[in-house]
Amino acid sequence: MEAQKREIKRKLRQLQSLPTLPPVVSRLTKLIGDENTTALQIAEVIEKDQVLTSKVLKMVNSAFYGFPKRISTVSSAIVLLGFNVIRTLVLTASIFEMMQSEDLGLWEHSLGVAAASGILAQHLELKNQEEVATAGLLHDLGKVVIRAEFPHFYKQILRLVEQEKLSFLEAEKQILGMYHGEIGEFLVRRWNLPERLVEPIAFHHEVEKARKYKKETAIIHLADIIIRALGYGNGGDPWVPGLQDKAWRWLGLDRKDLEELLPLLDERLLELRFFTLEIQGLGFA
Ligand SMILES: [Fe+2]
Ligand SMILES: [Fe+2]
Incomplete structure (x- = not known):
């Protein structure tokens, strides 16, 4: 069994198609860790990626978050939700794709x-x-x-x-x-x-x-x-x-x-x- 386990771990390490986190999530994690970061800087990182931007906005406006008002820009989403929630949201959007x-x-x-x-x-x-x-x-x-x-x-x-x-x-x-x-x-x-x-x-x-x-x-x-x-x-x-x-x-x-x-x-x-x-x-x- 130990051998089997090692084999699976080895395979996991080598898999090219193993879900990787989009670089934008790593970048966001770094930015969020820095206390001098502003909402605008974070919005800029997300907005560079159009697909991600639209996913974030769709998520924010979906029943999952259930806000009464429509949120139409990434920066207002950040102001409303905070940095950590945005990181989770980007992460969630990426996981959606894997499932x-x-x-x-x-x-x-x-x-x-x-x-x-x-x-x-x-x-x-x-x-x-x-x-x-x-x-x-x-x-x-x-x-x-x-x-x-x-x-x-x-x-x-x-x-x-x-x-x-x-x-x-x-x-x-x-x-x-x-x-x-x-x-x-x-x-x-x-x-x-x-x-x-x-x-x-x-x-x-x-x-x-x-x-x-x-x-x-x-x-x-x-x-x-x-x-x-x-x-x-x-x-x-x-x-x-x-x-x-x-x-x-x-x-x-x-x-x-x-x-x-x-x-x-x-x-x-x-x-x-x-x-x-x-x-x-x-x-x-
Ligand atoms: Fe479980
Ligand atoms: Fe479970």
Whole structure:
């Protein structure tokens, strides 16, 4: 199995078609890290890329963000949303492209987890709530990579899920000797994304491994369970994983919190159904 794992990592490293982050995202990440950067400078970087500009504007004006007023320039989007949100938005626009239209089930699952994560982060008054939602959106990125780059293994995994009634995760471990958390981690580290995004993506199925971003990781773990329990989208198998004690303890939530949050989530998921229909017209899927 170790040999298999090494082989997959080697292949991952060599793949030419492995999704790379557009250079503009790296440039934005650098700019955002510099405290002297102005909204105008960031707008200039985005506006140089016409396709990206139109994607950003379509995203900002879509049901995903749900602003009442139409936003027509990148700089006003930045003023309204802030630097970090813009970076997430550019990132999201890039991820949209990687997820193919056949992945609609996984796409809906990811959007659902993003919505649930955002609502939980807000309830817990976490900083960088948008980024927690982005971690939710990207949490199963590893599955996208397996499907796109190792279609043969992907089919074997699905077969095990169906025939042996295994979870996607157990099947991945059997076939690949590793699972989508590790593959996602490999990729987002290569993209130099902030650790705040890396830990939840890497450890949402083994929260005890989180070091710095325990709450964020626990949120994605719980959001994944809630969205599966609601039957929203398709995370690769029909099972609902168990809630890890540690995650629940780190969040310090009780039943009442959940009862309060579920109606909010329901409403958001309904909006997202429309969004899923909308993106087909955005040229992303
Ligand atoms: Fe997952
Ligand atoms: Fe998931």
